[in-house]
Amino acid sequence: MLSQMLYISTAVGPITTAVTGTILRSAQLHNPANGITGVLCQGQGVYLQVLEGERSQVEALYARILTDKRHQDVALRQHENIRARRYGRWAMAHIDMANQAFPAGVEAAGARQGVFDAYTVAVEQVLAKMDELIASGKVMNAPVV
Numbered sequence: 399m400l401s402q403m404l405y406i407s408t409a410v411g412p413i414t415t416a417v418t419g420t421i422l423r424s425a426q427l428h429n430p431a432n433g434i435t436g437v438l439c440q441g442q443g444v445y446l447q448v449l450e451g452e453r454s455q456v457e458a459l460y461a462r463i464l465t466d467k468r469h470q471d472v473a474l475r476q477h478e479n480i481r482a483r484r485y486g487r488w489a490m491a492h493i494d495m496a497n498q499a500f501p502a503g504v505e506a507a508g509a510r511q512g513v514f515d516a517y518t519v520a521v522e523q524v525l526a527k528m529d530e531l532i533a534s535g536k537v538m539n540a541p542v543v
């Protein structure tokens with residue numbers, strides 16, 4: 399059974415291109431063999447990641463990611479069975495969300511000290527924003543599977 403997971407986490411230390419680069423290299427190394435696709439977004443000290451694949455593979459990867467010392471406060475926002483992959487084109491797409499504005503209502507609902515708070519914004523809004531960024535060509539460093 400295919401499933402899709404979305405979690406949020408907080409980077410330990412500043413998110414740099416070097417750190418994100420090593421994470422993406424791991425993802426691109428392991429994900430194809432494990433049948434995982436997805437997207438990794440970064441913004442304002444926070445990671446958002448969507449993982450898709452066989453449920454057991456998604457769970458195994460999430461268990462590994464949970465113990466990764468490069469981030470903390472990992473919060474599972476959603477894990478549901480799906481019929482088709484949303485991000486099947488990418489072993490792990492990468493989107494920089496740091497300077498992205500969200501619709502006014504969304505920001506108000508998820509604001510924490512005026513900063514977009516991925517921990518509380520509705521999952522649907524987060525996914526919609528990712529789709530918008532992908533559609534507008536904001537995906538970086540994303541080899542095709």
Ligand SMILES: Cc1cc2nc3c(=O)[nH]c(=O)nc-3n(C[C@H](O)[C@H](O)[C@H](O)COP(=O)(O)O)c2cc1C
Nearest residue numbers: 421424425428429445447459462463466468469490
């Ligand atoms: C935010 C974040 C996202 C990650 N995403 C993936 C991923 O999609 N696939 C993966 O294999 N490892 C991912 N990792 C890395 C794993 O936690 C782990 O370090 C890695 O899989 C171990 O493989 P390595 O021996 O090649 O480093 C991620 C780590 C972090 C902090």
